[in-house]
Amino acid sequence: MVWGSSEKAGSRTADSEIHLNDQDIEAFFIRNGFDVRTRDACDEYARVRFPGLEATPTSTQGYCSYTLNLSKDYLLQFRPEAFMLDMDTCSEVKAIYGKYAPTTTYLGKVQDIVIQHLDSHVGSPAMHVYLHKRIPGIPLSEFRTRRKMNGREADDKIYNKRLMRGLAKVFAMGFRGRQPLGDVAMLAGSISKGRIGESMRWRLGLLNGLPGEDLRRHVSGAQSRLDSVEASDWCLTHGDVLPGNMMVDAKTGRLTGLIDWAEAEWLPFGMALYGVEEVLGEHVPSEGFRYYHDHEELRQVFWRKFLSLTGREAMQLRQVEAARRLGILLWRGIAFDDGRIDRVVEAGRDDSEIQKLRLFLEAPSVLENSDKVRHQSIFWDFGYFSCWGGVEWMRMRKRRAFLRRSGDEGRDSESVVQNVMGKR
Known part of the structure; x- marks a missing residue:
């Protein structure tokens, strides 16, 4: 949806770059x-x-x-x-x-x-x-295009590090709002599974039709770990984490927010981490998607910031990695056909998707990145940060109550219209 620029309809992007006519x-x-x-x-x-x-x-x-x-x-x-x-x-x-x-x-x-x-x-x-x-801001995709057109790519490393820290903060906010699948709140129906959450097992079955034995081995691995992933913490997850849906400050490149939450739903934490891979490179004509030369360093920037906000001990990293791989398979292994998400990508028809799928699945894992960060002697006060996870759900509930008492959130539509018109 165009809360800043673009929109999705399904498990893949529909039109991050559809221009007006x-x-x-x-x-x-x-x-x-x-x-x-x-x-x-x-x-x-x-x-x-x-x-x-x-x-x-x-x-x-x-x-x-x-x-x-x-x-x-x-x-x-x-x-x-x-x-x-x-x-x-x-x-x-x-x-x-x-x-x-x-x-x-x-x-x-x-x-x-x-x-x-x-x-x-x-x-x-x-x-x-x-x-x-x-x-506020402009889409990351537009920000990067502008910099190319103006020949200002020399210091992109600075902007990319800012972006990774911003993304880490957003993912940390989602993690703090997590709920275990077996929690009383889930059983009581306050958290319900959506389109993807309800159909993960079925969609993984479809992916057995992926071209290439290597890809089918990844599917088999995801199937063997699905029970563990489904039993992990669930978070309210953005449905299409792509550069066209990331808003950044036009001057500083700092992340200002995400748009297109139309397909947001509760999913195991980590399934949207394919979005981190999406911003670590770009499409190159005749080559397909190619990572930036410093993509491994940028991943560590992301995980250093994320773990400093959540604490390594607050999560099961193996489950997060399994969820990350599941997300990559579902978002890049199933084709988008006018909103339908029931066809596996095919060789000769979806080659760019298959190339990206393989690249993302072979990227350094969550465990590899967290270990590298730890071995770099980055010190976190786990006792302080891990306690955030225990109180953030209550903070979120208080924030929601506050939003309903102020601003546009929760106000009747007519009072909001009057505010837009400058009459209040």
Whole structure:
């Protein structure tokens, strides 16, 4: 979703780099069963609900939504029934990740929309409206492109280290908000499994069809460790940790937050660590994805910061590594086909994905990185930091209560609209 720039629909990125043009926008409405005149209805909704503000389409559009700029602080987003946001999840995300996650308010439905036809695969033709408070900055993908265009790549190491420390902080926040699968809260239903969490075993079965004996050995290993991974700590996990969804300060490169939490769900901690690999290199024409020369050093920067915030003794690193490999297999081993995630990547058709899959699976493990950090004589006060894990859940709950009493979170939609209009 365009809480800053891009969007995902499934377990793989859909359109981190889809740039604005009328054909893309029209395709969104048609694809979801709406007449193209529905766009006019959405634009009219923005004009009526926010008079005096000039609502214009964002420079990038998501696969699952139509998004308008309202002001420097707010975005208005339209989503079909099939891609509605779970507002409880939005609240949990904000409570756990604080300033690194957007604030979202549900405004209702667009009235008098026009549909093409009733199609069973499209579902209900309703169009839902959300107001998002922006996360400041620009996407990391854009930040890196700008630096290349301006010939300023010489000091990228400094920016990459800043990024890794920022990512480590976000992952640490997720870890502190963890819940064990067998916890009373999980059994009571306050934490429910989502699309990926419910289907990990089935999806791993699909991956037995991966090309190459080496990849199938990784799948076999993941299957043998699945019970242990499922029994580990579960965290509210971002659904697509990619450069297009990481917002950074345009001048300093510091991480300001993550956008596109539409597919966030509770998953075993470590499954989103494929995102660390995603930012340690870039796509090179004719070569595919290639790591930066200092990628191993940057991994240690990440783990040094992460472990300083959580403590090595607060987690089972073997389980985290097993979850990391499972995440890589699911996110890079299953193809994205217009939102469907039921096809294994194929040689000759998804070669870039297969190349990245192999590269990530052969990367240094969590245990290797944590041991290197430890052997570098980095001193942590484990007694101090590990206690954070025991109290962070309560802090998160208090933060959520505070957010509901202040700001946009938890306020009725009309008061938020008045705030956007500058009337409060």
